[in-house]
Amino acid sequence: MDCLFCKMVNREIEPDVVYEDEHVLAFNDINPQAPTHVLIIPKKHIATLNDIREDDLEVVGRLPLVAARVAREAGFAEDGYRVVMNCNEGAGQTVYHIHMHLMGGRRFTWPAG
Ligand code: 5GP
Ligand code: ZN
Numbered sequence: 001m002d003c004l005f006c007k008m009v010n011r012e013i014e015p016d017v018v019y020e021d022e023h024v025l026a027f028n029d030i031n032p033q034a035p036t037h038v039l040i041i042p043k044k045h046i047a048t049l050n051d052i053r054e055d056d057l058e059v060v061g062r063l064p065l066v067a068a069r070v071a072r073e074a075g076f077a078e079d080g081y082r083v084v085m086n087c088n089e090g091a092g093q094t095v096y097h098i099h100m101h102l103m104g105g106r107r108f109t110w111p112a113g
Helices: 004-009 054-060 062-074
Strands: 017-020 024-028 036-042 081-084 100-104
Touching: 004 024, 004 036, 017 036, 017 062, 024 062, 036 054, 036 062, 054 062, 062 081, 062 100
Parallel strands: none
Antiparallel strands: 017 024, 024 036, 036 100, 081 100
């Protein structure tokens, strides 16, 4: 399957890993939008949020758990951080393997920026 993030899971492309376990991989984004910008993915290929099934809940539920863990380790868990999941083109999804963006180390505004 021609999926960039599956290639990282399989180490056909070497990610800059910040966390890994049996079900989840987290690595630094190549184009960071914050001092810390980590992508947290399930090792299982799921193309979009619309494709999550009941069977996936255990692994998908681990994504925010890993986000909080990485945020704690990076030292901004208490200050605050942002997690984002883009679904489909209208929201700016460019890689069709679900991923949680974890951004921290700066202040964020809402709804944009
Ligand atoms: P999306 O736009 O799908 O929500 O997010 C895709 C993210 O993947 C973007 O933040 C982009 O910078 C990141 N990305 C794209 N290609 C690569 C790559 O080859 N390596 C890494 N580490 N991140 C990538
Ligand atoms: Zn994939």
